[in-house]
Amino acid sequence: MVKSTSLKKIFYDGKRGDVVAVDGLSFECRPGTIFGLLGRNGAGKTTTLRMLSTILVPTSGTATVDGFDIVQSPEKVRERIGFLSGDTKLYDRLSGRETLAYFGRLAGLGREGVSRRIEELSQQFSLADVLDVRVGKMSTGMKQKISVARVIIHNPQVLILDEPTLGLDVVNARSTFDLIRRWRSEGKTIIFSTHIMSEAERLCDELGIIEKGKLLATGSPRELLALHGGGDLEDVFVKLVSAT
Numbered sequence: 001m002v003k004s005t006s007l008k009k010i011f012y013d014g015k016r017g018d019v020v021a022v023d024g025l026s027f028e029c030r031p032g033t034i035f036g037l038l039g040r041n042g043a044g045k046t047t048t049l050r051m052l053s054t055i056l057v058p059t060s061g062t063a064t065v066d067g068f069d070i071v072q073s074p075e076k077v078r079e080r081i082g083f084l085s086g087d088t089k090l091y092d093r094l095s096g097r098e099t100l101a102y103f104g105r106l107a108g109l110g111r112e113g114v115s116r117r118i119e120e121l122s123q124q125f126s127l128a129d130v131l132d133v134r135v136g137k138m139s140t141g142m143k144q145k146i147s148v149a150r151v152i153i154h155n156p157q158v159l160i161l162d163e164p165t166l167g168l169d170v171v172n173a174r175s176t177f178d179l180i181r182r183w184r185s186e187g188k189t190i191i192f193s194t195h196i197m198s199e200a201e202r203l204c205d206e207l208g209i210i211e212k213g214k215l216l217a218t219g220s221p222r223e224l225l226a227l228h229g230g231g232d233l234e235d236v237f238v239k240l241v242s243a244t
Helices: 045-052 074-080 096-106 111-125 140-151 170-185 197-203 221-228 233-242
Strands: 002-013 017-029 034-038 060-065 081-084 158-162 189-194 206-211 214-219
Touching: 002 045, 017 034, 017 045, 017 060, 017 189, 017 206, 017 214, 034 045, 034 197, 045 060, 045 158, 045 189, 074 081, 081 140, 096 111, 096 140, 111 140, 140 170, 158 170, 170 189, 170 197, 189 197, 197 233, 206 221, 206 233, 214 221, 214 233, 221 233
Parallel strands: 034 189, 034 206, 081 158, 158 189
Antiparallel strands: 002 017, 002 060, 206 214
């Protein structure tokens, strides 16, 4: 389970002074559910996920991941999460197998454990043809598969995914949706960010609509439609964001 309590992050900008990127976010995501942060670019989604992943330290407030506080026990949190970020680049000169082995060892797996997980992930992601190909020679879709595989190499119970389909074509995006649904069926806790309404509506059990760092509304897609009116989720989103 992930529980965020009054999470806040302020950055200092030389020209603008203090900039509030995330402003008092409180929400929770239970095992076997998908919680989506839905917002425009710059709304505070990525900053929120980076705090949950212990990459950034909150200015105030906190969150717990599987019972461990992100500020007091960051190392315990890192053991329990898989974090997919668009900023995590793969090294072009390593093969797919070498990439997964590297991240597996970083996650604390032994050599035998790494080898076993690579074979499991190879079957799960259909990687047999590219495991020994250098990353620099892979297609965008195959690079994304390797990137997602390295996130779950240690089989974490909590997955934090920042715009997981960004830059993917329709086929690879759909494959990513299928994986996320499979992880939910396995009882994993999944939080992901998106600015694409159709993704949020198709995947999420619960949504948090975020704008200017503030959480404007939470609930299932059906609940948000019932509470805020509108023909679809886009109508609800525009109505809420326009009111801020």
